[in-house]
Amino acid sequence: xxxxxxxxxxxxxxxxxxxxxxxxxxCDHCYAETIAHRFAGTKAYPAGFAVTLRPERxxxxxxxxxxxxxxxxxxxxxxxxxxxxxxxxQVWARMAASRRHTFQVLTKRPARMRALLRSxxxxxxxxxxxxxxxxxxxxxxxxxxxxxxxxxxxxxQWAENRIPILLDTPLAIRFVSAExxxxxxxxxxxxxxxxxxxxxxxxxxxxxxxxxxxxxxxAGGESGTGARPMHPDWARSLRDQCxxxxxxxxxxxxxxxxxxxxxxxxxxxGGAYYTGSPVVGGQxxxxxxxxxxxxxxxxxxxxxxxxxxxELDGRTWDEYPxxxxx
Numbered sequence: 346x347x348x349x350x351x352x353x354x355x356x357x358x359x360x361x362x363x364x365x366x367x368x369x370x371x372c373d374h375c376y377a378e379t380i381a382h383r384f385a386g387t388k389a390y391p392a393g394f395a396v397t398l399r400p401e402r403x404x405x406x407x408x409x410x411x412x413x414x415x416x417x418x419x420x421x422x423x424x425x426x427x428x429x430x431x432x433x434x435q436v437w438a439r440m441a442a443s444r445r446h447t448f449q450v451l452t453k454r455p456a457r458m459r460a461l462l463r464s465x466x467x468x469x470x471x472x473x474x475x476x477x478x479x480x481x482x483x484x485x486x487x488x489x490x491x492x493x494x495x496x497x498x499x500x501x502q503w504a505e506n507r508i509p510i511l512l513d514t515p516l517a518i519r520f521v522s523a524e525x526x527x528x529x530x531x532x533x534x535x536x537x538x539x540x541x542x543x544x545x546x547x548x549x550x551x552x553x554x555x556x557x558x559x560x561x562x563x564a565g566g567e568s569g570t571g572a573r574p575m576h577p578d579w580a581r582s583l584r585d586q587c588x589x590x591x592x593x594x595x596x597x598x599x600x601x602x603x604x605x606x607x608x609x610x611x612x613x614x615g616g617a618y619y620t621g622s623p624v625v626g627g628q629x630x631x632x633x634x635x636x637x638x639x640x641x642x643x644x645x646x647x648x649x650x651x652x653x654x655x656e657l658d659g660r661t662w663d664e665y666p667x668x669x670x671x
Contacts, residue, residue: 353597353655353663354563355449356413361403361436362421362428364396368453371499371525374571377420396427403435406443407478417450424454424461434467437489438474444491451495451522453503455510458494462515488515490669493561495520500528508535508559517669518560524597525567529579535559537591560666561593562586566600566653574602574637574645580657593664599653607631607644622646 350358363381367373378394385393406415417423417440423433440448452458461467468487475485494516496507504521511519512535523530537558564583566575580596587594605621608628615632619625625646631638635647655661 350416350419352416352419354414354595355416357406357409358416358419359402359406359448360418360420361399361405361439362396362418362423362425362432363390363399364392364394365421365425366396369499369503370527371453371497371503374525374567374569374573376569379569381420396421396425398428398432400432400435403439406446406448407439409443409446412445414447414449417448422452422454423450424452424457426454426457430461430467431470433461434470434474437471437492438478440492441471441475441485441489442478446491448489448492449495449520450492451497451520453497453507455496455507455514459510459514462488462494463513488517490517492516493518493520493666495522495561495563497522497524498530499523499525501530504530504532508532512557512559516557518666519557520561520563520666521559522563522565523583524563524565525573525600526564526575526579526583527567527573529576529582532559532562532583532586532592536586558590559592561595561664563595563597565597565655566602568598568600568650572601572647574639574647575600575604576639576643576645577604577657578643584657584662587664593666594662595664596655596657596662598650598655600650601647601653602637602645603648603653604643604645607638607642619644619646622648624648624652 352358365377381390381394384390423436472485494511494514496511498504498507498521508521535558562583564580567573584594603622605619607617607619609617614630617631618628619631619636620628629636631644637645
């Protein structure tokens with residue numbers, strides 16, 4: 346944990362808080378909880394997955410000389426109810442004092458994020474803590490130009506719950522992480538129209554009364570124990586929706602399950618077989634516990650994250666939103 350990470354869409358992780366609690370189905374097989382329980386009682390996770398403030402880590406990114414993208418709280422949610430407003434302000438002040446980095450803040454609790462970032466009292470609190478920092482940047486801007494804010498959405502239900510709140514929050518860049526993607530998503534009402542001149546003119550007129558639209562979409566399947574399969578068309582749809590808007594698209598991974606075809610065959614157990622995985626050298630009965638049949642001739646085979654990879658239709662998708670002037 347620190348100035349490097351294996352997470353595909355960022356360069357480093359920074360965890361001034363560890364621990365969280367579940368709020369929706371996307372949390373069911375939380376990788377952070379698995380890691381914390383594995384190392385519970387150690388120096389890294391003395392309280393397991395209980396929400397724990399880590400003030401000794403607050404200044405970590407300030408000491409990093411090399412510019413990088415930083416995922417904030419990969420092992421927690423910065424807007425959890427058990428994290429005090431004052432502590433969140435300290436995190437925000439460190440990001441303000443580290444303008445060379447880009448910070449990516451992802452939450453499943455956008456209502457608290459909106460309430461704080463729209464609060465004049467909170468902004469003043471961050472500003473006071475910022476001016477206390479030595480060698481702070483010479484100017485102050487709100488929202489912070491080097492902080493991207495995002496929401497995690499696993500289904501249409503949670504997209505409709507969280508995205509409108511995100512778009513009503515003052516942020517330089519807004520993004521959606523559709524991982525684990527558990528169903529199809531229609532983001533049409535929240536993506537920049539192809540004619541929007543927002544990045545050129547700092548005005549978004551696509552969907553009033555929102556201040557802005559989605560700048561970046563990350564999609565990915567689930568990994569780890571109990572991982573649920575992702576239909577390939579769910580990922581393709583998000584890619585295509587981004588392509589017809591001004592949003593960047595990043596495909597993170599297939600996860601544990603790799604897509605393939607299901608072919609009807611009366612001679613096979615279950616009346617059909619799966620084919621298409623790079624590790625299946627022939628036909629595999631759909632009755633196998635490692636096969637999932639989506640219907641319509643589409644299936645998935647559990648081969649593990651490493652073998653499944655992250656290519657979608659023969660290529661990787663590593664797009665990022667355009668930089669914001671600082």
